[in-house]
Amino acid sequence: MKVLVVGGGGREHTLCWKLAQSEEVEKVYCAPGNAGIARDAECVPIRADDIPALLEFARGNNIELTVAGPELPLTLGIADAFREAGLRIFGPVKAAAALEGSKVFAKEFMREMSIPTADFAVFDDLDSAVAHLDTIDFPTVVKADGLAAGKGVLVAKDKTEAAEFLRLTMSDKKFGDAGARVLIEDCLAGEECSILALADGRDMIVLTPSQDHKRAYDNDEGLNTGGMGAYSPISIVGDSDIEKIKELVLQPVVDGMNKKGSPFVGVIYAGLMLTENGPMVLEYNVRFGDPECQAVIPLIEGDFARMLALAADGRIGEVDWKPASRSALCVVMASGGYPGSYAKGEPISGLAAAGDMDDVVVFHAGTAEKDGRIVTAGGRVLGVTALADDLAAAQQLAYEAVGKISWKDVHYRKDIGKRDLERS
Ligand code: AMP
Numbered sequence: 451m452k453v454l455v456v457g458g459g460g461r462e463h464t465l466c467w468k469l470a471q472s473e474e475v476e477k478v479y480c481a482p483g484n485a486g487i488a489r490d491a492e493c494v495p496i497r498a499d500d501i502p503a504l505l506e507f508a509r510g511n512n513i514e515l516t517v518a519g520p521e522l523p524l525t526l527g528i529a530d531a532f533r534e535a536g537l538r539i540f541g542p543v544k545a546a547a548a549l550e551g552s553k554v555f556a557k558e559f560m561r562e563m564s565i566p567t568a569d570f571a572v573f574d575d576l577d578s579a580v581a582h583l584d585t586i587d588f589p590t591v592v593k594a595d596g597l598a599a600g601k602g603v604l605v606a607k608d609k610t611e612a613a614e615f616l617r618l619t620m621s622d623k624k625f626g627d628a629g630a631r632v633l634i635e636d637c638l639a640g641e642e643c644s645i646l647a648l649a650d651g652r653d654m655i656v657l658t659p660s661q662d663h664k665r666a667y668d669n670d671e672g673l674n675t676g677g678m679g680a681y682s683p684i685s686i687v688g689d690s691d692i693e694k695i696k697e698l699v700l701q702p703v704v705d706g707m708n709k710k711g712s713p714f715v716g717v718i719y720a721g722l723m724l725t726e727n728g729p730m731v732l733e734y735n736v737r738f739g740d741p742e743c744q745a746v747i748p749l750i751e752g753d754f755a756r757m758l759a760l761a762a763d764g765r766i767g768e769v770d771w772k773p774a775s776r777s778a779l780c781v782v783m784a785s786g787g788y789p790g791s792y793a794k795g796e797p798i799s800g801l802a803a804a805g806d807m808d809d810v811v812v813f814h815a816g817t818a819e820k821d822g823r824i825v826t827a828g829g830r831v832l833g834v835t836a837l838a839d840d841l842a843a844a845q846q847l848a849y850e851a852v853g854k855i856s857w858k859d860v861h862y863r864k865d866i867g868k869r870d871l872e873r874s
Pocket residue numbers: 568591593600603605635636637638639642664721732733
């Protein structure tokens with residue numbers, strides 16, 4: 451079959467790389483893709499949010515499976531448009547994608563479905579939000595309702611910080627319309643983890659749990675980023691925990707969305723806090739986590755295209771699935787300055803030396819080709835993933851590969867996976 455992947459980051463490179471290995475796949479297209487994706491797929495110059503053009507491309511090229519990578523096209527209704535046109539797509543319809551598109555919708559859904567999550571209050575005017583701060587304990591968490599590229603959340607240590615963030619969000623409109631409504635919720639303590647499940651509208655496969663590293667610098671210091679590295683599996687979530695997580699936070703999504711008449715087909719990504727009182731949901735996303743999927747997808751044994759196609763057809767029960775037998779660790783290599791401002795166009799050296807190593811894959815997140823060379827073109831530039839029999843070996847191999855790659859002002863964390871290794 452011919453497959454179309456929508457998007458152009460590290461997640462989409464991982465999807466294209468894995469799909470290209472499938473026996474059932476004749477050709478992979480990626481819109482718009484990037485310089486690294488171009489090695490595994492044919493890149494087509496269509497933006498990920500240009501739904502009419504994507505639809506026309508899929509129709510015109512006999513695409514039998516479309517996989518929507520990022521959240522934006524999903525919240526804009528790409529799955530609705532494809533399904534209405536009779537085209538097979540892996541990704542939830544707009545009404546189900548609201549689980550990521552609106553944090554208020556997600557929290558209200560969780561309350562309705564009795565899914566464990568922090569207590570919260572919703573505000574659509576600044577004065578009442580600020581007044582609420584006098585009635586609560588600190589730290590607290592303030593969240594913009596809509597999509598804000600991961601920047602719309604603040605864990606505030608005191609009232610001053612929370613009030614300032616509320617003003618920036620609601621009055622200065624730092625996140626545009628995404629901040630017209632806010633949530634103020636209890637701050638939870640514990641270890642965070644990411645659970646990705648492939649849902650077919652009724653049933654699901656829970657992929658191997660992973661952990662992201664959201665802060666920019668070692669020891670979880672610095673600003674929040676899109677994610678600086680990930681590894682999978684994780685020692686803090688065992689097989690019996692997965693069953694419990696499925697029952698508490700994943701199956702209720704499928705059941706709840708069915709009740710609402712918008713069956714969930716696609717990735718349910720639960721960002722969890724593992725608290726003293728059990729797992730609690732921080733957020734839901736409706737797509738693969740990035741960089742989590744750069745560790746989780748390479749671990750999947752079996753035909754990935756068949757898995758996603760069966761999920762899209764509501765037949766995921768037919769997938770022959772077993773949990774990963776190895777470990778994977780991904781180190782994100784970023785431009786100096788990220789998540790703040792950074793330079794672009796820096797030539798990258800050492801890509802072939804790293805990419806040629808056994809059990810190493812270099813995924814491209816933000817790269818471009820210029821005069822025949824691969825150059826940096828984003829904040830997160832590469833995700834270097836290594837696979838090995840255990841986490842320690844995967845970590846060692848990943849950093850060996852990272853050591854071969856360089857460009858001016860490259861920045862990466864040196865402690866991906868460290869906490870888990872210290873724990874064991
Ligand atoms: P979110 O986009 O909702 O996942 O929030 C981004 C990050 O903020 C999470 O990965 C957590 O580190 C932190 N966070 C969000 N909600 C809470 C909460 N209720 N308690 C503690 N930390 C939180």
